[in-house]
Amino acid sequence: MARVRILVTNDDGITSPGIHAVAAALGALGEVWIVAPDRERTAVGHAVTLHKPLRITKMAPRVFMVNGTPVDCVNLALVKVLPGRPSLIVSGINRGVNLGDDVMYSGTVSGALEGTILGIPSIAVSQEGDETFRFDVGAQYAARVAAEVLRHGLPPETILNVNIPNVPVRSIKGVKVTCLSRRRFNNPIVEKVDPRGRKYYWIAGTRQSWSRENDADHEALERRMVSVTPIHLDTTHHEVLEQFKAWEQPLSRPSARAKTVKPHARRRAQA
Ligand SMILES: [Mg+2]
Known part of the structure; x- marks a missing residue:
């Protein structure tokens, strides 16, 4: 039987302990390849x-770094690094x-x-934390989810977004399948003045509230549960498609302005 091959990447870079923690845990499930950004x-x-x-x-056997983004890493891994297609890709464990x-x-x-x-x-896979991160906890749950995915597969065009609470493994109350919430930042842009008297801005925002409560991902973490959110690639808003069909005709009509453009004016514009 062909050995299971797993690709691991992240956005915190190749030196982040999160990626190595998850790679070690996934080693029990198959042959792990790391292809991650250099920073x-x-x-x-x-x-x-x-x-x-x-x-x-x-960097080491089956460990590679790329001077690019996580998306670059996945593409290069599949075409230039791995000896064949992986059965699974795990991205993380993210710091935060x-x-x-x-x-x-x-x-x-x-x-x-x-x-x-x-x-x-x-x-x-992302690990809640502040200064320190319990990547050992995240790695355990990442491996559990990965084993389920390898066993059952995923529906087409679906990823699982997994978040792990910042508590010891014995304090975790379980796993909850959730919806994405909506985060609200207070004061998201901080204005400061540099030593030469010019204003500059920092995208920050620390305090936050959430707009969804029922089955929300953040709520699961507050309850010390691992959150697993299925996300679909198709971001089309299917429920309002019919509503917007009414826009097709008016948008398709030639505009009044276009009709009044004289041929010689058009020629000049093209010159
Ligand atoms: Mg990150």
């Missing part, structure tokens, strides 16, 4: 590097949660999304 790429989202050369550096809207910015989640786009079951 921290947190909040880089789904960025792809198009304007500079990418290089792959081998990826809850609610975080998934729109997160390089960790994007690493998993890219795997899903390429047709490989993928999960993103």
